[in-house]
Structures are given as structure tokens and as C-alpha cells.
Amino acid sequence: MLSDIEICRVSKLLPIAEVAQRAGLLDSEFHSQGLHKAKVSLKSLKRLAPKPTGKLVLVTAITPTPLGEGKTVTTIGLAQGLAKLNHSVMACIRQPSMGPVFGVKGGAAGGGYSQVAPMEELNLHLTGDIHAVTAAHNLAAAAIDARIYHEQRNGYQDFEQRSGLKALRIDSKRVVWKRVMDHNDRALRMVTIGRNEADKTINGFEREDGFDISAASELMAILALATDLKDLRARIGKIVVAYDLNGNPVTTEDLQVAGAMAVSMKEAIEPTLMQTLEGVPTLIHAGPFANIAHGNSSIIADNIATKLSEYTVTEGGFGSDMGFEKACNIKAQMSGKAPDCAVIVATLRGLKANSGLYDLKPGQPIPESLFECDQNALEAGFENLKWHINNVNKYGVPAVVAINRFPQDSEQELLALKAMIEALPHDVEVAISEGFAKGGEGTVELAQKVVQQTEKHVEFTPLYKFDQPTEEKLMAVAELGYGASSITLSDKAKAQLEEFKTHGYDNLAVCLAKTPLSISTIGSVKGAPSHFDVPVRELKLCAGAGFIYALCGNVMTMPGLPDKPAFMNLDLDENGDIVGLS
């Protein structure tokens, strides 16, 4: 079989204007960016508002191996399968981060015959949205340190006289806005900035700082959750970047940088239209990392797609404890649009890995032994799938399990797994999905099951309401969302919670960051753990995004590169074409 990029290159793509027109957009509602990308104007939302809203299908997964279980393959494959059934359909996915593209995981365009194309444009830069988020984020960071420097170098009074501005008196030990970069760069996790030669202050005042990966920026969550440009601007202005010497919050509005940040993100708020290899229109918007970020595609993209099509297929990163949880509790509660059905992607290798009988580490290849038949391992790992089916149903959402078939999989084992799922008492259907090898032809059964499940009435039940006390909301995600027996806030987190309350930051959602490799907060704990604690080491107020962000366990918000990063395979060939991207 050809490699992903080879398949992509030999496929015949439609001009993007034709994709847009077929999707139902007017010529004034999109701007082509080269041959195969277009920015979709938010004007379309207004025109489409009176139209009926289509079904929203949310693709999630079992607890994945570090290489993922093929959620994007299944999302794109399913969209193509629905198109084969002559339904109007769109896919909504997130823009890949260059961190994983150059790091371990590689691209995030799907794979095989279920890809968004051209995959190299999707995986690199795209239309610059992540760069715009990075630029806006770091502008605020530069603004903070410049303000501290100018206010303190000759004293507040001198600053006020010189500039005509009121001193903000930022406490340089209490800056809560880090910098960001769209790379896996562990050396930037903890840095000291503002260093000087000898006793000078020409480079500002020294302080501790750090970099997160751009997808974890609050601005990325704002991009995903904003409903229009005005809402984006308003949310940006609410961001708390620091505290002053009296302990009061300092916002981007106080720094007079919120307007410029919104200006920098003015084009990023428009989703990018692309197509699958079979011509299904696909919107790309917002960023990945449902472990350390909100990590779902945008409300704006969903709103456009569900107005344009009968079915919108989107995905939430990692298992249903991760992206799906955030899609339901944060995104759906903000947008008012709940998923009509969840597709849970499972693989034989992923279930066996969930048996706990194998030692898988991020950055290392999947052992071949995982593809051998092993009923014991499958049964042990099945507990994890059952957990996720049950979890999805808990929100009132009907489920379909998509068994994502790998070429090495045994037919017998696949059928055994299918039978195990069919025997469950849950609200679940199952289909073997062959989107990778066969495109939409390989997902017709899956598409039929999805259509069937979306016909049901959904009594959507999020795990909490925004107006509950924050402790209760955190507890709801830990206990109902993960099945933990308890949640423990560190002293630091407790103090932060008190402070947020003091400043009136209540009634927000909660966004928990934890490892995606376990339902618990410890990556090596596989299967369907119970009787575990969720330790919250630190909280972060994201008043613009509208949630309180909780760092659980030892999760890190800036990944690192492995021994042999994926970038080593990338190059240009004789014709200037990209090779080695997958």
C-alpha cells in the first residue's frame, strides 16, 4: 500500500471553490487560499441561521496507545461513508500542531484512504491559525514584561508622568501568563527571562517563566469556544495575565493589548475549508491536545457545518474521559448543541494494550506482539471499552463502536470483539471500520449504524452545571467523569480556588489536564481503574475561555522530542516534493 502522502498526492482533488459551492456556501462566503484551502467567512452563519440544524456525531475512543487508535481516520472515513449513503455531510477537525508532526505522532490528517487533503498543507502551517494564536499570546507576554520594566526602572511616578498611563503595579512574582511555542521543546518548560550582564537592567527584570505548547494557550480555547468576532474580542479582554501588588487581577484589557490580540486573530476566527480524499467538505479549526487543553474543534465550525449538512462528524481527542468529556461539559454547554451520537474508536491492539500486559512508552514503536491473537489480553482490555461505552451513555448519548481495522488484525479476533460488544446491555451498536484501507466504502456499515443511533432522542446530561461551586464541578469530572473515588486539591490549588472566588470568578466551567494514557491520572494504570484519587496540583484561571483549568497528576503542558523525532524522516525530493510525512 502507498504511504499516506503518496496516496494524497495521486488523488484527484476538486478545486476548493467547487467544494465550497457543493457544501452550500455562497461565493461571497469563502476566500480561496491556494488551490485546496479556503477561509470561510462568518457572514455565512447569519444567512444560515434560519435553516434546520443537522446531527452532530462526536468521535471519541478507548484509552489510546501513545500512537493513537485512528480517531481521525475514523472521523474522515465515517464522513465519507455517510456520503456514500447519499447524506449531505461535513467533517470538523482540529488543526494539527507541528509539535507532534515533527515529534512522535506525526501528522493528524487521518490516513490511508481516509485523509484530509493535501495532508502536507493540513499538517504544516495550514492557513496560519496556530501561528496567529502564538503571535497574539506572545504579544501579551511581551506587553507584560515591557510594562513591568517601564514602570519599575525609574519608579511608578516617573512612569506615569512620562507616559500619561496609570501604573498597573504588576507583581512580577505573580505573572500567570506564560509564553507559547508550537513545538515540542522541553527545554523551554522552565526558563528564567530578563537576565542581564552584570547589574544592568537593560533586558528587563529577571523572573521565572516558562513556555507551553501553543495549543494549550487560553487563546486557543477562546478560538474554539467563541461564537463570533465580537465574542472573541470580549473573551480576550477578560484574560487575567497577572496580579498587582494588592493582589488584584490584571487583565489584557488593563494592559491595553486585548484589541491588538484580537486584531492578530481576526483571520484565525474563520475556519479553513478543505476536503477529504473523496471530496467531503471538511472544516479545520482550533487546536488539538484534549489532555492539556480544551482540545476540541470550534463551536463556529460546528455551527456552520450543522447548518450546511445533515450530518457533521467531529472528534474529541483521546478517550471519552478526555476530549469527549470537554466537548460535553464545556463546549456543548456553551454552544447549546449536544452530540446526537458518539462513535467510540477501538482497535484490537489498543484493547490488548489496555490489558496492562504490555509495556508501551511514548516515543517507542508499538511491539509487534500486540497484533497476535490473545483472548486473555483482549478480554482484559475489553473492560476499558466497556467503561467508555458506559461513560458515553452516562451523558445520555447513544454510542457506536467503530473497530478500526489494521491490516495485521485477525478476522476471527475482530468478530469475537464484535460479538462481545453486541452482547452488552448498553445503548451501543458496533461496526468494523475499514476507512484506512478502503475509504468510504470501508465505513458504510459504520455510517448506517450511526444514522440509526442519531435517530434516537437524546436526553443530554452534562456532569455539572456552570453555576455549581467549583469544588463540586471538579469533583463531578473526577468522580462521574473518570470514576475516581476522590479528588485531592493541593494546598496551592486550594488557595487559588479561594482567590478566584474572592475575585468573583465563579460560574465557570472546569477543564482538567491529565494523562490521556489512563482513565486515572497515572499513565501506566490501564483498563478500567476504580478506587483512585485525582490529585490536583495547581489551578489556572482562564476567565476568557470561561473555565478553571486544573493540572492533575504530573501532566506537562509542553511536550518533548524523543530520541529519534519524526522530523528526521522529512525532506524535499528532487522535484521539491515533501517526503517522509505521515
Add this chain to the structure above:
Amino acid sequence: MLSDIEICRVSKLLPIAEVAQRAGLLDSEFHSQGLHKAKVSLKSLKRLAPKPTGKLVLVTAITPTPLGEGKTVTTIGLAQGLAKLNHSVMACIRQPSMGPVFGVKGGAAGGGYSQVAPMEELNLHLTGDIHAVTAAHNLAAAAIDARIYHEQRNGYQDFEQRSGLKALRIDSKRVVWKRVMDHNDRALRMVTIGRNEADKTINGFEREDGFDISAASELMAILALATDLKDLRARIGKIVVAYDLNGNPVTTEDLQVAGAMAVSMKEAIEPTLMQTLEGVPTLIHAGPFANIAHGNSSIIADNIATKLSEYTVTEGGFGSDMGFEKACNIKAQMSGKAPDCAVIVATLRGLKANSGLYDLKPGQPIPESLFECDQNALEAGFENLKWHINNVNKYGVPAVVAINRFPQDSEQELLALKAMIEALPHDVEVAISEGFAKGGEGTVELAQKVVQQTEKHVEFTPLYKFDQPTEEKLMAVAELGYGASSITLSDKAKAQLEEFKTHGYDNLAVCLAKTPLSISTIGSVKGAPSHFDVPVRELKLCAGAGFIYALCGNVMTMPGLPDKPAFMNLDLDENGDIVGLS
């Protein structure tokens, strides 16, 4: 008069496809990026190769005030003036850096009725070239620290066995590749990275590092100087990022990251086509900062434009000691295409500022008194203009002085200045340029003088040849290029020079970084200084770009934000349109 962005918004622009077609590009040679931008394919170069090469006009300036003298206004105005004379013409300018846009200087699209439009798209993100440079640069940086970390955490032998790669044994004290960011962020000039809690090494190994502004990246110079994609790829592979424990250079090729860097810059190598307010096709390529970087538009853009048009108007940043010097000694010697004429932009206020009678500081407004008639100040400052005319002629290049008129200027003083220039014995013509207020109508006389001067035969004489010893080349720029009486290398610089020689890095150009606010290396020294020394504090090998970079005086490669940065004015209005950008 309307503001720049207001003029831009009410102007009627052509669809970019029409601009491209009128410029002589085939439909297959460009890709529209929205309504008003297009990427120009390098395929065009091959088809156009047999065509005659047009005249290249290089716009430079007197030693400027911190706000600039209107070089881009004059470049765009002159291109429009040439079009009024029914010549086929293109402009080639550099992509503005967001540092100055959000910092002191504001946008760099020209101004008034001589702008590249839409100015907000030019000034913000454009088609993402600077972001691509930033991403490729920081990928190499992440690769360095990841490699150090993986090689050292369990020892070289363990690394080699684990990864199958040969240990590079990078000396972590001798990493010479910093990180970059496209912001004015002084706090990042000197940083400590790889910090850890307690005695862990999970975040890598601690070392001193720093950030430059992205335009100062060697990759930006490579983008400007590469002749095609293959040359770009080859140059990237030659970049020296560190030295190993034996003192041998480590390149991006050694790190196996050069291919991925080239992949990241694959679209950036295509110039972006835009238009002036009067529809003159304009190519935007590479980055600014002729003080701390090569800082000229690209060879590729010039090569396309000079094949498509009779006249190509381009600019070199700051005075003729800065961008013009680098355009002649570095760019023209690499491209083989010398400028046919230089336009020196002068303003009454700028000349009076060069009298040394005023105290101008970056980040502070120009004093109104500079606009009052003052024959003494004008005569004193005139020495600076004379210096630049003489300097341009020294290269064998005929000159035209463009007196860029400001609304507050006195007619009498303008005419006096014109007469002073006409009385000079140099190869120089003069015209008052009113591109800002009148567009091309205001630069017809200037355009006529430029046509006249380009008819002359140019005996182009760069100040040095690449095969001279590096000391001689540095001396040539200092003594012939600046008029210094001496150049002094610090001990550090001397040792670096020896090391470069040892490793065979000879026969390269030299690229001097210094303040643009004086011909000397001290910003406060105005006029036409003589008998000064050029102190070189440090050298940097840029083997990919093809030059040795010399830091002179106290020049800094990462600017800072002022008390009241330009970003404070920027916002979105009720309609979502940008306000406050100039």
C-alpha cells in the same frame, strides 16, 4: 486627510488574479490567497529566463530618525510614478515584522496614497512567511536541546544503543543557534533554559540562551539570498548550530533536521504578490532590519520582477551605510544583478535631525520644532545627505535624491534644499516627491529623473570580493562603507575569526550589524562623522546564508517595547474592521 488604513479601505483594488495577469504571470504561475494576495510559483523563473532583464532601482535614505524618512512611501510612490509614465513596473519590498507594527514604528506598507494594499494584511501575518521562518528556526533549536538531553541523560553509549544514531557530543556551552520570535520582547534577550525543579533533569540540561527577533534569523537571510528551492535546502543544511566537545562544527544536517526545516519553508520561498493603491504589482518577500540582518528583499523576487517589468523598484533598509551596503556587497554579488540607480530619500526633518541640534530618541515622538525653517540646522544636516550621495556613487551607482515632502514642510526650504543638491558635483539628480499626498501623480518628476539616471552605464564596484581575507572584508565595510578610520575586533571576535578559518569558512561575505541612527556605531553621533573606530564585539558564522555576521558597538538583535507601544491603539471596531493601524 484620511488615515493610512482608511485610505486603504476606501481604495478600489483589483482582484489579485488580474494584477498577476497584467504583470505577465500565467494562471499556472500563481495561487490566490484570498482576494488580494497570491503566492508566485518559482516555475515562472524558468519560463522567463530567456527574457531581457529590466532595470533595478534601489531606494535608500539619509541616516534616518527613529521613525524613518518614508523609504517605503517613496518606493511605492516611485513605482506608481513610473507606471504613470507608461512604463511596466513592479515593486519588491520586504514583509513587515510584527515587532515594529506592535512596537514603535507601526506598519511598513508605505503610507497615504503610496501604499501596498490591503495594508492590514501586509502588516499582519501576510501569507505566513515570517511564521514559517520562526517555526523552522525554533525546530532546529528544539532539536539541539533534545539531542543534548537524550545523549547525556544516560550517557552517549546508551543513547547510541537505544537510538541507533551516532552521538554528536554537542558541547552545551557552545550552542550558537539561539531561538527567535517575531516580537519586540527585551525580556527574552538573555534567558536560562532547561531549568528543573530540585535536582531533576526532566526538562533537559540548564544552559544560557536567548531570543533574536525572527527577521535576524539566518534562515531569513537564506530566504532572501537563495535562488531556488534546491539552493534553499542546500544552504539550510550548511548552518552551523553548535560545536562538539572536540571543537568541530555541528550542522543542521548532522542533526537530521535540515530537511524538515526546508519542508517548513517550502511555501515561504514563493514571494507574495500584492498591489499598490494604484494597481502596481508588488512582490513581498523576506524580512526587514537591515541594521541587524541582511534586511533586503529577496533575490528570487527581484529575479521574477526584473524579468516581468522594465523597472523594478526595491528598497534597502535605513541609510546607504546599512541596507544599500548589504544589497550591493552581499546580495548583488550573489545574484549578479547590481542596482542601475539608487534613490536616496531625504526629508527636511531628517536632515535637520542630522544636524545634531535635536535630541531624538527611539520610542518618543518627533519634536514639532523640527518642522520649523532653520537654515543652520539644514546646512549642518546636509553633510549627511552629501555623505550618502557620495557613498552611492562610490559603488559606481548613479543617484537620485527624493525629497519626501511632509505636509508641514515649507516650500521655500524645500526649494533651498533642492538647489543645494543641484549644486553638487556628484552623479546625482533631485526631485521633490509627493507620493504620500498624491500617489503616482506626486512622483512623476522623480520617476523621470530615475529613468534618466538608469540610462547610464554602471561600472558596479562592490567594496570587497568574497575571496579576500575576512579581516580585509570587514575593514572594507568599516573604512570604505562607513568612512571609519579603523576597525577593532574584540579578543572574542579575533578568536572566532581564527576558528572560522580553521574550519574552512573563508570566502564568505560579511554582514555588519550596527545602529542605523548614525553612520558610526554610536547612535547619537549625527551628520557625517569621520575619524571613528568600528568596534566589533562578536562574530557569528552564517555558513548557510553565506556570510560572517559582525556585531558592532552595542547593537541588539532583539528590540524592546516602549512605554506606550503602538499596540495600544489597535482594536476592532463595531463592524469587526481594524482601527489604529498606521
